Amino acid sequence: xxGITQSPRYKITExxxxxxxxxHQTWSHSYMFWYRQDLGHGxxxxxxxxxxxxxxxxxVPDGYVVSRSKTENFPLTLESATRxxxxxxxxxxxxxDRDFDxxxxxxxxxxxxx
Amino acid sequence: xxQVMQIPQxxxxxxxxxxxxxxxxxxxxxxxxxxxxxxGGHPVFLIQLVKSGEVKKQKRLTFQFGEAKKNSSLHITATxxxxxxxxxxRLGGATNKLIFGTGTxxxxxx
Numbered sequence: 001x002x003g004i005t006q007s008p009r010y011k012i013t014e015x016x017x018x019x020x021x022x023x024h025q026t027w028s029h030s031y032m033f034w035y036r037q038d039l040g041h042g043x044x045x046x047x048x049x050x051x052x053x054x055x056x057x058x059x060v061p062d063g064y065v066v067s068r069s070k071t072e073n074f075p076l077t078l079e080s081a082t083r084x085x086x087x088x089x090x091x092x093x094x095x096x097d098r099d100f101d102x103x104x105x106x107x108x109x110x111x112x113x114x
Numbered sequence: 115x116x117q118v119m120q121i122p123q124x125x126x127x128x129x130x131x132x133x134x135x136x137x138x139x140x141x142x143x144x145x146x147x148x149x150x151x152x153x154g155g156h157p158v159f160l161i162q163l164v165k166s167g168e169v170k171k172q173k174r175l176t177f178q179f180g181e182a183k184k185n186s187s188l189h190i191t192a193t194x195x196x197x198x199x200x201x202x203x204r205l206g207g208a209t210n211k212l213i214f215g216t217g218t219x220x221x222x223x224x
Contacts, residue, residue, distance in 0.1 A: 035214075042202065042216035043214040044214075045212045059213075102149075103204070107156050
């Protein structure tokens with residue numbers, strides 16, 4: 001089905017482990033984004049990508065790594081998970097960087113670090 | 115960095131009452147977008163405003179962009195339980211395009 005999908009929907013991991021959250025979109029949108037959502041902080045940008053092999057840091061990039069070898073995929077890796085990274089993670093895509101394009105969000109991944 | 119004030123943080127209304135949330139920027143915006151997130155769901159794009167003083171309507175929702183393009187409001191007339199959720203603004207402009215407001219959580223009591 002067309003759209004933007006995130007996996008897994010739920011994940012529990014231990015402190016210090018590496019974990020990768022997946023994001024896949026079928027529209028061939030150029031722009032993709034990773035946000036985390038925490039109570040009281042709204043949506044905070046972690047990383048974004050303007051195209052394959054082009055990524056840039058957002059507001060809260062520390063402890064995260066991204067890659068974008070293919071236009072449709074934008075995985076987010078927590079290199080060594082910490083409890084402060086417990087959050088809901090949303091991936092989003094946009095057709096262009098023009099301000100007139102709304103973002104389309106995935107359903108999110110709820111990550112718990114114990 | 116850019117300050118994004120969204121007020122109120124939380125609003126509880128009786129069904130049928132009106133509701134308004136405001137998004138304020140410290141800098142002039144090229145445009146602003148609004149999103150709605152249902153409880154347990156993901157943000158969904160609602161609308162974008164571009165012109166100074168612009169007003170757009172979607173059924174019971176009215177969106178307004180300030181004359182100075184530094185603030186915006188979302189007004190819901192006669193709220194319904196289906197309006198429950200968090201409403202976010204997203205700032206437009208070269209340095210702001212990736213920034214969301216902290217959101218306003220709307221609770222509607224039947």
